[in-house]
Amino acid sequence: MTITDAEQWTKTFYRKRGWSEYGPFIRMGFLMEEAGELARAVRAYEIGRDRPDEAKRPAAELKKELIEEMGDVMGNLIMLAGIYDVSLEDMMDAHRRKLTKRFAGEHHEDQ
Template sequence: MMLTNAEQWTKAFYQKRGWSEYGPFIRMGFLMEETGELARAVRTYEIGRDRPDEAKRPASELKQELVEEMGDVMGNLIMLAKIYNVSLEEIMESHRKKLTERFAGQHEDC
């Protein structure tokens, strides 16, 4: 899915569910919650949880959870960007420009 397709789908889906009405502070709360869930998924995938009350799960299941949590983070980022009328392409272009200028001469092939 291209970034613009992901943005369009996310905005439409969240709109239908009534999730697009939340302001920036609530949206940031959701983003932070999902970021925490992603952090837990990364930890579980990389080093496990070491809990006797949780069964060991196959790597494919752990990776799927990781991907889903990344999607939740991305969805909330898309909706936060929508509040400020910023596209993912604009975000990535600004990010690319900032890093290439900061590290000019170090990574000519990027």
Template sequence: MQITDAEKWILSFYKQRGWTKYGPFIRTGFLMEEVGEVARAVRAYEIGRDRPDEVEQPKEKLKQELIEEMGDVIGNITLLADIYGVSLEEVIASHKEKLTKRFAEDLG
């Protein structure tokens, strides 16, 4: 799936459920929650949780959970971008330009 197709799907899916009604402050809170879940998934995948109340999961299941949590982050980034009238392509292009300029000497 291309980034613009993913963006359209995310916006449509979230809108159908009423999830686009939240403003930027609430959306940012959701984003931070999801980033925390990515951190938890990375820890579980890399070093485990080491908790007696949790059963260790196979690596494949842990990787799938990580992928799902990263998707939740992308969903929230997409909605924030939409609030400000910015496409994901613009975000990525700007990011690329910023880093290319910043590290121009390193790129040869």
């Protein structure tokens, strides 16, 4: 799936569920909630949770959860960007320009 396909699919799916009606403050709340869930998934994958009330889970299951949480974060970022009429392509172009300018004096093979 291309970034444009992902963007369109997310907007369509969220719209059908009525999730596209939320404004920027509510959307930011969802984004932060999902970022927290992603942080938990990263911790579980990297160092475990070390809790007696949670069974140890296979690495493949932890990785699947990690990927799903990354998708949840991306979905909310796509919707937040849409509120401001910003495409993910535009966002990443701006990000690349900013970092390239900031670190212009350094040599990087992928600039």
